[in-house]
Amino acid sequence: MSNVSTPSQIKVPATYMRGGTSKGVFFRLEDLPEAAQSPGPARDDLLLRVIGSPDPYGKQIDGMGGATSSTSKSVIVSLSTQPDHDVDYLFGQVSIDQPFVDWSGNCGNLSAAIGPFAMHAGYIDPARIPHNGVVAVRVWQVNIRKTIVVHVPVVNGMVQETGEFELDGVTFPAAEIQVDFVDPADSDGAMFPTGNLVDDLDVPGIGTLNATLINAGIPTIFVDAASIGYHGTELQDDINGDEKALAMFETIRAYGALKMGLISDLEQAKARQHTPKVAFVAAPQTYHASSGKTVQAEEIDLLVRALSMGKLHHAMMGTAAVAIAAAACVPGTLVNLAAGGGEKQSVTFGHPSGTLKVGASAVQTEQGWVVEKAVMSRSARILMEGWVRVPAQTITFG
Template sequence: MNQATQSQLKVPATYMRGGTSKGVFFSLQDLPTEAQVAGEARDKLLMRVIGSPDPYGKQIDGMGAATSSTSKTVIVSKSTQPNHDVDYLFGQVSIDKPFVDWSGNCGNLSAAIGPFAIHAGLIPAERIPQNGIVTVKVWQANISKTILVHVPIVNGFVQETGEFELDGVTFPAAEIQVDFMDPADGDGSMFPTGNLVDDIEVPGVGTFNATLINAGIPTIFIDADAIGYQGTELQDDINNDEQALAKFETIRAYGALKMGLIERLEEAETRQHTPKVAFVAKPKSYLSSSGKPVEQGEVDILVRALSMGKLHHAMMGTAAVAIASAACVPGTLVNLAAGGGDKDSVTFGHPSGTLKVGAKANNTNNGWVVEKAIMSRSARILMEGFVRVPSDVFE
């Protein structure tokens, strides 16, 4: 046995892109025994795989790439739920702090769960046609929700290449439709305060209107002009402004408190993944981060969202579900910025371009309910084999 093998563990893993994110995927049974159950050992392993915590903020000594979109881990297993194929557990690894946030889903990586499940042998061979679509029924274990991932199959294999273009992803690929079923919080109202619009008082920042929604992922929507923005901003406009980032984090913490996600303000520090903060504006023309023009007439609304303390380069998939859900409920800030009235889909502008999302909402005796939110994504295996971590990782 050579020294490298002695000093490091080899863990089977797959590095995948899903939507505008990428992460390290594991089959549960491939993890070291200590990490097959939730707890400190699992968190230590995943942090070391990704290269966190890193006070330099670069994750040089790991698989992460120093952004919220790439500091991600996924564990997939045969489903423990009736009538589901696989369980999907998502861990958002903090870049500079020693914790893994298990409080929410990653909507972008949801698109990769179907292809990974097939690749990992978790879907019976008889379910896979020579040519056609396999619908993989996924149980999202973080939030106890069902996701349907429609995976294209060509010549008996997952189709990964194709002509579908997704703004925020450089190369085209095969289109994968993802259905987020009943995406609102199963334990309470989609609008946790009972209101479509609330006043939020944030000390040192101000008081302004907000739509607080729990669909896809808990999200705080505010009007761009209420905080001095246009809605056309790109990453550098905000991520290079420490005062702006601090302001958004303060808004996020007070919003989390109002949504009942935390009991004390300081708890927001270790709950970085949820809720998200997003700001919305009526359509305007702008240049996307790639230099491609986005024309006012192409979009219904502009949305910018922050993830893990930074403006996202495109849009988180779960936040896109929140956008779709809020847009189809008349009277929310998202719906009003998109022109108001009844809607079943919107096309929104984000820093990398545009995205169309759909949702079906009904006003019931128990309040507004979204049956499902739909979007198209793509996914691709980037690398497969083993990740290595120092063998003292659990000490």
């Protein structure tokens, strides 16, 4: 028998939250082990172990992840280092089967939870919290260096989490939280990185596709559903079990990323699973959502299906919804044309779980199209709070 004792686990304060149609493990920066308070391998190793990755079985049984892109997420929040902001929000998309955390983008769904979490974590001055009303929490999104304003409802001095707002893709109703994505386009370049509203995207083995390449909310590649053999009414089972289809979408994503200037060679796409997203659009049609309810064509302006981390998303990523809102409000994009064309300030689109209304204000300037703000409603709720445990040998703790 070995005399070597088994290393114990360490516990880290954490909160498990749902935000929109996603959920993840939330940390206060100061609660992390010292070695994980700065970017680097120690932080990544900790988050991978918390979520249960990499898992060759693709189940994340030995961690907090739920084995989907929507549930393999981590969040670090701290008091903001930026003027006129309350908190800094750093998002890590944890790969399910590979040993890396993708820091290249934001999670729009979890953005809705940042406001409630900031209040729960003591980052908001109690003097700003009314007995009844709304607190506008100004969030600095560290990954993309953008401002998000989360309007948190308050009842009897506490965050209102329950309510009657229904969000397709979420089983139970909750309190509505308005989320404003301020100036969501890429700060370092044009909203349309190629300068075109529609590009010819050459994809070997697939052909030349019309594509709208946009960087608003998150870099996104939009193509017409019919051009790749789809209707726009597909559900997860129609695509996620089709390895040939998934390989096609990944090829489109890689070549789109190259054309957008996000990567310099195709191999880099493998280590950048979170961005860009690839989505396909179509004109309205009646279809049955994953819940079984019927979405009538007259209820929606267009159909959108999007892939995240290599799989068709069960609803819609919040950041992709921002991209949809921005593209829909610019006349001539594929998204706008699918919605009937012309000037728009909002659209309601159909996704696998139902519908979502998003709005944006777009203006044309000498420098090109600019979106000043994109708006959507989400909800959020604390699911569990306490400590998450990881084996002590996961990282070298400082």
